[in-house]
Amino acid sequence: MKIKCIAIDDEPLALKKLVTYITKIPYLELVGEFNSAITAQQMLNDNEVDAIFLDINMPDLNGLDFAKSLQDGNGSKGPVMVFTTAYSEYAIEGYKANAVGYLLKPYSFDEFEAAAQKAMEICEIRQQAMTDVMTGTDGDDTIFVKSDYKIVRIGIDHICYIEAMSEYLRITCDNKDKPIIVLLSMKKIEEHLPSSKFMRIHRSFIINLEKINEVKKNHVILEGDASLPIGDNYKEAFMSYLNKKILTK
Numbered sequence: 001m002k003i004k005c006i007a008i009d010d011e012p013l014a015l016k017k018l019v020t021y022i023t024k025i026p027y028l029e030l031v032g033e034f035n036s037a038i039t040a041q042q043m044l045n046d047n048e049v050d051a052i053f054l055d056i057n058m059p060d061l062n063g064l065d066f067a068k069s070l071q072d073g074n075g076s077k078g079p080v081m082v083f084t085t086a087y088s089e090y091a092i093e094g095y096k097a098n099a100v101g102y103l104l105k106p107y108s109f110d111e112f113e114a115a116a117q118k119a120m121e122i123c124e125i126r127q128q129a130m131t132d133v134m135t136g137t138d139g140d141d142t143i144f145v146k147s148d149y150k151i152v153r154i155g156i157d158h159i160c161y162i163e164a165m166s167e168y169l170r171i172t173c174d175n176k177d178k179p180i181i182v183l184l185s186m187k188k189i190e191e192h193l194p195s196s197k198f199m200r201i202h203r204s205f206i207i208n209l210e211k212i213n214e215v216k217k218n219h220v221i222l223e224g225d226a227s228l229p230i231g232d233n234y235k236e237a238f239m240s241y242l243n244k245k246i247l248t249k
Helices: 012-023 037-044 063-069 088-096 109-135 186-190 232-245
Strands: 003-008 028-034 051-055 080-085 099-104 142-147 150-155 159-165 168-173 180-183 198-202 205-208 212-216 219-222 227-229
Touching: 003 012, 003 037, 003 109, 012 028, 012 051, 012 109, 028 037, 037 051, 037 063, 051 063, 063 080, 080 109, 099 109, 142 180, 150 168, 159 186, 186 198, 186 205, 198 227, 198 232, 205 219, 205 227
Parallel strands: 003 028, 003 051, 051 080, 080 099
Antiparallel strands: 142 150, 159 168, 159 205, 168 180, 198 205, 212 219, 219 227
């Protein structure tokens, strides 16, 4: 398992040290480096990471306030935090802000590696917990997914369609104001959807067969007027299903 992480420090040399240490550890995947917590916050609005290595004393938004801003009111803790600072008096506040490591500058690579290992262990525990949740179902009517650091319950009958977006899925439901974005593969979610109700019609789309309004040429029109393409590799299976449903003389 690799954990996606970012590094934040307003001091160029300190940031360079963080980046260097991160790249030396095989299970850490650096996906961003920032000299400001505000800039990092903007990135996290659209991207999810597992761990953050950051300084506490930074202008505009300090590391402690930044870490607290990623915790929501539902008890979700967000990414694991490893703080770096030149001031030992912040240690207690650091651990209150979901820190699994507290590195006092100047810290060695061995100290950094030990903190990274703790972060890795926490991420593995979380991943296992989420796997258990995902595979747990309430009969065939409900699935649970991780979205925005929360566990979200989805009624299967409310799913209209699922769209693949790189490593993520966009789940559109008829009872939710906006799609649910989850870090999950199409293969994984297909395993937990009943084949009698759901079908993959394109490399990027799974549809709820009960939500079909029309089929026009190579597109399926669903309730809500979503028009989705039928991929060449999936057309035969879909048309076979459709032909069994078509009423003829």
